[in-house]
Each structure stands twice: as structure tokens, then as C-alpha cells.
Amino acid sequence: MPSMVLCPSCKRHVFPRETSCPFCGLAISAEPGAPPHALTPELSRAQRYLVGAAIAATVAVAGCNNQPARGPNDVQTEEELARERQKAIDESRERHPGGGPCVDNVCPPYGCVFPDEACDILRV
Amino acid sequence: MAEPASPETTPAPRARRPEDGDAPIPLFAVWELTMKCDQPCQHCGSRAGHARSAELSTTEVLDVADSLARLGCREVVLIGGEAYLREDIHTVIGRLAGHGLRVVMQTGGRAMTVERARKLRDAGLTVLGVSVDGTAPIHDELRGNRGSHAAAMRALDAGAAAGLLLTANTQINRLNMGVLREIAADIRARGALAWQVQLTVPMGRAADRPEWIVEPWHVVPIIDTLAAIQREAASEAQGKGWIFDVVAGNNLGYYGPHEALLRSRPGGQEAYWSGCRAGISGIGIESDGTVKGCPSLPTAPYAGGNVRALSLDAIWEHGEALRFARERTEDELWGFCRTCYFAPYCRAGCSWTTHCTLGRRGNNPFCYHRVKELEKRGVRERIEKRENAPQRPYDFGLFELVEEPLGAETASPLTGDAPRRRLPIASD
Numbered sequence: 001m002p003s004m005v006l007c008p009s010c011k012r013h014v015f016p017r018e019t020s021c022p023f024c025g026l027a028i029s030a031e032p033g034a035p036p037h038a039l040t041p042e043l044s045r046a047q048r049y050l051v052g053a054a055i056a057a058t059v060a061v062a063g064c065n066n067q068p069a070r071g072p073n074d075v076q077t078e079e080e081l082a083r084e085r086q087k088a089i090d091e092s093r094e095r096h097p098g099g100g101p102c103v104d105n106v107c108p109p110y111g112c113v114f115p116d117e118a119c120d121i122l123r124v
Numbered sequence: 125m126a127e128p129a130s131p132e133t134t135p136a137p138r139a140r141r142p143e144d145g146d147a148p149i150p151l152f153a154v155w156e157l158t159m160k161c162d163q164p165c166q167h168c169g170s171r172a173g174h175a176r177s178a179e180l181s182t183t184e185v186l187d188v189a190d191s192l193a194r195l196g197c198r199e200v201v202l203i204g205g206e207a208y209l210r211e212d213i214h215t216v217i218g219r220l221a222g223h224g225l226r227v228v229m230q231t232g233g234r235a236m237t238v239e240r241a242r243k244l245r246d247a248g249l250t251v252l253g254v255s256v257d258g259t260a261p262i263h264d265e266l267r268g269n270r271g272s273h274a275a276a277m278r279a280l281d282a283g284a285a286a287g288l289l290l291t292a293n294t295q296i297n298r299l300n301m302g303v304l305r306e307i308a309a310d311i312r313a314r315g316a317l318a319w320q321v322q323l324t325v326p327m328g329r330a331a332d333r334p335e336w337i338v339e340p341w342h343v344v345p346i347i348d349t350l351a352a353i354q355r356e357a358a359s360e361a362q363g364k365g366w367i368f369d370v371v372a373g374n375n376l377g378y379y380g381p382h383e384a385l386l387r388s389r390p391g392g393q394e395a396y397w398s399g400c401r402a403g404i405s406g407i408g409i410e411s412d413g414t415v416k417g418c419p420s421l422p423t424a425p426y427a428g429g430n431v432r433a434l435s436l437d438a439i440w441e442h443g444e445a446l447r448f449a450r451e452r453t454e455d456e457l458w459g460f461c462r463t464c465y466f467a468p469y470c471r472a473g474c475s476w477t478t479h480c481t482l483g484r485r486g487n488n489p490f491c492y493h494r495v496k497e498l499e500k501r502g503v504r505e506r507i508e509k510r511e512n513a514p515q516r517p518y519d520f521g522l523f524e525l526v527e528e529p530l531g532a533e534t535a536s537p538l539t540g541d542a543p544r545r546r547l548p549i550a551s552d
Contacts, residue, residue: 004396004469011381013396013466022465 137198137226140405148450149196150407150440154203154419157185157216158411159517161205162234164268167257167295167336169328169420170517172205179411182212184431186219188409191436193223197407201228201253203419205411208240214247221248228253230293233279234272241279241286252283253291253320256311258300266299266336280314292316296376297324297336301346308353312368321350322373323490327422327480331513331521339506340489341499343376347492351382358390367391374400375474379466380492400475403428403446410518415439417446420476423518448485449475459487459525460494480520481507489525503527 004013010024020027138152160175161168180188192200200220207213207229220227228251229244241252256276257266263273283290292311294300300307304321311319323346324330326337338346350370357368372386377397384394400418402408408419413431416423428443440446454467461472472478473488481489488494489505498504504527511522 006384006394011384013379013383 138405144196148404148440150192151197151405152199152201153192153197153407153409154201155188155207155409156203156205156411156419157207157213158205158210160209161232162209163206163232163272165232165266165329166268166333167266167297167324167328167330169325169330170205171328171515171519172517175205176410176412176517180413180431182215184413185212185216188413188431188436189216189219189223191431192220192407193225195437195440197225199226199228201230203230206231206234208236208244214243217244217247217249221250226250230255231279232267232272232276233282234269234275236275236279236282238282238285241282241288245286245288250289251291252279252286252288253293254279254283254311254316255294256292256307257295257297259303259306259310262299262303266295266297277310277314280311280316284315290314290316291318291320293320293322293373295324296321296338296346297330298338298342299336301338301342304346304349305353308357308368308370312357316368317366318369318371320371320373321376323375323477325375325420325477325480326509326513326523327420327476327520328513328518331480331519334507334509334523337507338490339504340491341495341504341506343490343492344380344495347372347376347380347382347386350376351385354382354385354390361390375477375490378470378473378488378491378493380496383492396469397473398469399471400449400473402426402449402475403440403443404449407440407446415443415446417449418476421518422476422480422520423516425479452485457486458484460489460498461487461491464494466493481523482525483520483522487525498527499530502530504530504532 003016005016005028006012007014007021007024007026007028009026010021012021012023014021014023014028018028140149140151144151156170158175158179159170159172161172164173189200202213202217208231210216217227227249229249230253233254236252236254244252254276256273257263258273260273263276264270267273280290280292292307294304294307296304308319323338323343324336326334330336350372354368354370357370361367367390369390370386372383374397377383377387379397383396387397388395402421403417406418408416408421409431410416410419410423414423414427415429415431415436416426417428418426426445426448428446429439431439434443452471454462454471457464457467457472461467461470464470472486473491475485477490478485478488489507495504505525506528507523508526509521510524513519513521
């Protein structure tokens, strides 16, 4: 499963290939396809908050582009989706050698996470 | 939000580890040990009360426990009915714990005394989860049992006295969606470490109470409130150890601004909804030996086999109805979900919820992202009941999706006549 990343401004999940957030329009990467450094899991929540706030402040000063490059519900072709998936997988593997973000931390219908467990075992 | 402290941790049993690879493994099982129950809950999905006529014997249950361990299971949640009403409960827990599995019990708690909790702990139980569905009047109304809320609170106290880890579960519906803060306060005051919240689904007796089921657009204020509760808990807990964890259940989401907050452990690595794991990482077992990919799934369309006829290993590997989440593609999506931005990841959210509501997987109106997208078009969806459930365990009726203008507040949930457009129940 390719990983998604969080937009630091609106906190919505987006595909890693996005160069701007389809929900708020924030430019989230300088280079198409490059991992947005503000979103790496190595940063703490507080750090991400600070980085996000800084970006948001910059955007606010510079003028935010509210027009998403692509509508969040635009239909994609199978070919496009397949390309994006492969690209996301490749990027994820580069960023997370040996694993990716914990995307399999699904709760059973009954039961919760507990204080002695961690969601830090990465899924290959 | 303030940076929370990270407690000492070990790998979560149910998290997939690198050595697990991508192969389907029943990492966590939810096991209905008996249908016998000491409460007549009016929203019970399995219509529990009396034991089934042919529940597994102790020998059969222990065989299944051995099979789960052999298949790689690492955590078992025991449910009912009331699991503690089985006379062999301590033997069953002991066998599971002896295999190194984490054993959890989810209970309504009506008869959970300190003595009972201690015996369960001594047998190998690690965690006690208590269902709390409202403030006292609302909880008792939902349970159909006066004094039920007080009993649930006593159960939490008993679990704490016995040294068990405590959690609580809440089904969110129209009766209790306005008292989420009160519920959180009650369970936190009694030491619950985590709170799993999910929507009441129109299955079993809840299908007979359509007026209790939330409308799709209700998920936005519900999730916003839960996120606020989580943020406040994190802020209050800074430097004081474990942070009360609000955990979005599998049918509460998806991909809104609080997705990471409510699906990740405070201070832990970010997680997000990645699709139904029924038959991939999860397995459900009914007390007569019927096996499903998830215990909540309706029995008729999702029974993959019975352990009295086939080995659990064979059912897990070959059971046709267990394989749907492994093999399905986006082709099964329909309606809004078919063209959604998140379709490759989400696959229409919780299979149980969608099937029990619209009669088929693949289109989920109970979605934060969807509600907000429809809001931009000036519309919203609601559900109207069309068919009753046939009054069997884990059964469901049929609802129809209706699209209407935003702000059509005066329309009755069941008989409203505001301007609207009927959407197909199922479409390709």
C-alpha cells in the first residue's frame, strides 16, 4: 500500500505525488514527486505544527492559491492510478527503508490500543 | 496541540510486522464465545439473549484456540452475549494466554464483580473493555435495562481493582451523540486508558430502531467533537503519563482533518484508514463455530465456513466469503465512492456498515470527506428505511439514500417531504 502524507496546512491526507494540496491549495513540495520534508514521520507533532504554522504564515503573506491543481474527485484513468501507485510505492520505499508508515493499525471492532503497545512496527 | 509524552511501548500485537509480509494472517480475532447475555440491549447487532442451540463445546473451543495460535493470531477479544457467562471461561482464557496471545474481554459489565475480574485476570486476561453508551438515562434506554450504566461503572471499578488494563467502547447514535463529553469524563474518571468509538450500525436490533441511527452528515460534528476531546486530553495529560486515547473505530472517518489524530496513538506514529482488513488481518468467530472475516459482518453473506465441518486453517485459506477484502478491486465501488479521491485506499470504508445499510459494499455515506464534498454542492444525504430485518442474529434490513438540499432540517428522518432526489440503492 503506498503511503499518504498529511498536508501541513489543512491536515488532510493527500497522495505523495501531489505538488499542491487538492483541498486547500497549499504548495506542499518544491519538486514534483519529492517527499515533502515537513511531513516525514521522524518529526514530532509539535515540530510538524511549527513547520505547518510557518508554511501557513508564509502562504498567508504571499497569497494562497486556493485553486487546486486537480479536483479531489476528478476521475482518474486506470493507467494514471497505476502509475501513481507505483510512484508512491517507490517514493515510500526510498523514504522508509525497510517499511512504510503504519497503515495497518486497524482496530478490531471491539478493543482498543493499550499503553504497552506501539504503532511503530512498520509495514513492508 | 502540546507534544505528548511517549510511554514505554512494545509492538502492538495486532500491528503487521515486517516478518508477517503481506500474506493474510488472522493477527487479531474477535470471538463470540456465547450468545447468552444478561442484558437485553436494544441496539444489539447479534440480538443476543439466550445461548445458541448448538454452541461449541469446551473441547471444540480449545481446538479453535490452538488453531488461532497456529495461524499466527496474537490477540483475541472475547465477546458475547457475555463471554463471562460461559462456565469454562477461565479454561478458555488460560489456553489462549498459554499460547502467548493477548486476551481481552469486551463486556456490558452487569455482573462484573471484583472477584470475577480477579479470577479472569488470574486465568490470563489482560484487558477489560466495558461498553458505555451514554449518560445513565441514555445508556439504560439503549440497554433496555435500568441500572445498566451503574453496573458498567462498577465493572470499570472492578477491573481497576483487579489490576486489569481498562478501556471503554461506545456506539454513537442519535441518543448519545450529544453527550460524548460526558461519556468521556465518566470513563476517564474510572481509569479507562482508551476509548473506542464507532457508529451504531443498523444491524440486529438496531435495524429495528432506524430513528436511532445517525444521518450521514452527523459524522462531521461527531468527529469534530471527538477530536476536541482528544486534544483536550492530550493537553491535560502533558507530563502526567499515559494520554487518554480516543480511538476512531473502523466505521468512523474518513480522511477528514482529524483522521490522523483519531486513528493514531497520542505521540505514536501516524496512522490512517487503509481499508477493511476483514479476512486479511482480522477474523471473527461465532459461538456455533461460524467463521467470518470480521465478527461484525452480517452472517448470511459473509459466513466462510464452520469449524465443525472444516479446520480453521482451511476456512481461513479457502473460505470464499473470507476472501473478499483480499481480492476485491475498485470495480466494486459505486455511487460517490467510485470516483472519490481516496478510493484506492479507502474502498468505501467499513464493509459491515455499508452492507448493513445499503445492502451491498462499496458506497459509504457515513464519511467526513464525502459530507464536506457534498456540502460544497449544497446538498447532503440521509437514509430512509425501506426493508425490515428478518429478526435473525446479525441480520440487516435495507435503507435508501436520499439527496436533499442543505438545511432541510424540518424533514422527518423517516417521512420527510423536503425537495430531494432518490439515489440508486446499488448501481454500476
